[in-house]
Amino acid sequence: xxxxxxxxxxxxxxxxxxxxxxxxxxxxxxxxxxxxxxxxxxxxxxxxxxxxxxxxxxxxxxxxxxxxxxxxxxxxxxxxxxxxxxxxxxxxxxxxxxxxxxxxxxxxxxxxxxxxxxxxxxxxxxxxxxxxxxxxxxxxxxxxxxxxxxxxxxxxxxxxxxxxxxxxxxxxxxxxxxxxxxxxxxxxxxxxxxxxxxxxxxxxxxxxxxxxxxxxxxxxxxxxxxxxxxxxxxxxxxxxxxxxxxxxxxxxxxxxxxxxxxxxxxxxxxxxxxxxxxxxxxxxxxxxxxxxxxxxxxxxxxxxxxxxxxxxxxxxxxxxxxxxxxxxxxxxxxxxxxxxxxxxxxxxxxxxxx
Numbered sequence: 522x523x524x525x526x527x528x529x530x531x532x533x534x535x536x537x538x539x540x541x542x543x544x545x546x547x548x549x550x551x552x553x554x555x556x557x558x559x560x561x562x563x564x565x566x567x568x569x570x571x572x573x574x575x576x577x578x579x580x581x582x583x584x585x586x587x588x589x590x591x592x593x594x595x596x597x598x599x600x601x602x603x604x605x606x607x608x609x610x611x612x613x614x615x616x617x618x619x620x621x622x623x624x625x626x627x628x629x630x631x632x633x634x635x636x637x638x639x640x641x642x643x644x645x646x647x648x649x650x651x652x653x654x655x656x657x658x659x660x661x662x663x664x665x666x667x668x669x670x671x672x673x674x675x676x677x678x679x680x681x682x683x684x685x686x687x688x689x690x691x692x693x694x695x696x697x698x699x700x701x702x703x704x705x706x707x708x709x710x711x712x713x714x715x716x717x718x719x720x721x722x723x724x725x726x727x728x729x730x731x732x733x734x735x736x737x738x739x740x741x742x743x744x745x746x747x748x749x750x751x752x753x754x755x756x757x758x759x760x761x762x763x764x765x766x767x768x769x770x771x772x773x774x775x776x777x778x779x780x781x782x783x784x785x786x787x788x789x790x791x792x793x794x795x796x797x798x799x800x801x802x803x804x805x806x807x808x809x810x811x812x813x814x815x816x817x818x819x820x821x822x823x824x825x826x827x828x829x830x831x832x833x834x835x836x837x838x839x840x841x842x843x844x845x846x847x848x849x850x851x852x853x854x855x856x857x858x859x860x861x862x863x864x865x866x867x868x869x870x871x872x873x874x875x
Contacts, residue, residue, distance in 0.1 A: 767822075830853070
């Protein structure tokens with residue numbers, strides 16, 4: 522009885538293998554046939570056919586199922602794992618060519634990202650998306666969902682630095698612990714989810730910016746095209762509020778509290794000395810936090826200093842001394858400080874009144 526059951530399972534394996542082999546070989550051009558079977562292994566996979574993992578896919582598909590089944594150390598359980606890996610290969614290749622099949626790999630939807638479930642095949646696919654969409658020069662911090670979980674030292678690292686690194690090399694990279702690796706994987710995964718399905722257009726390019734920054738840039742562009750200058754309430758809604766929202770996305774609660782205190786969003790606006798007293802901090806610590814605000818905005822909105830000062834100069838030309846704009850002056854100094862970052866312009870003239 523056991524022999525009969527084993528024979529039936531073997532025949533099913535042969536049939537499934539031939540179907541998968543035909544499906545995979547029908548789709549060519551991706552270079553997958555030269556990759557080892559281990560390329561499609563996920564960290565959570567168990568009972569893998571270790572004797573077959575180092576063999577390239579093309580070599581395996583040229584081998585009869587009976588010969589593979591006779592490989593030392595490959596029993597029925599590992600044969601089933603082998604066929605599951607081939608199913609993953611077939612689904613990923615079909616998906617790349619628009620056949621509408623769903624991959625058998627664990628779901629990596631944006632809201633359920635699990636870095637422990639990333640395979641070499643998925644990592645390669647994400648790298649290809651970044652290349653295809655022309656995002657290689659973008660700093661990692663600019664396109665990260667949030668900076669809270671991204672180590673500051675890699676905020677300005679261009680994505681290109683990770684395009685020629687295998688998943689194994691990334692995990693073994695010097696100074697890269699689990700947190701840093703996960704942050705990089707999450708950024709690439711998010712970009713793939715966002716831009717992976719976009720068709721290529723020679724006439725168009727993709728530009729990714731944080732949502733709140735996009736809101737500010739659009740508002741400034743519209744305001745600079747009008748003859749009438751914005752009122753204080755408009756500046757609060759169009760410039761200050763979105764950038765504070767960006768800080769909420771990226772900064773600690775202490776930094777957010779300091780920003781709101783300086784801008785007077787949670788009571789009367791406070792000087793550095795007053796803010797230190799209210800928050801129970803030294804002035805030196807407050808200045809450190811203020812620098813962190815600028816660090817965040819610099820990576821999230823690289824053009825922010827230029828655009829903010831342009832708007833400020835335009836406002837000061839016609840409304841110099843107008844006290845209703847003090848909050849705007851404070852905001853520009855908060856986000857892109859003149860004295861600490863070497864900026865020049867109208868903010869320096871306004872700083873003396875703060």
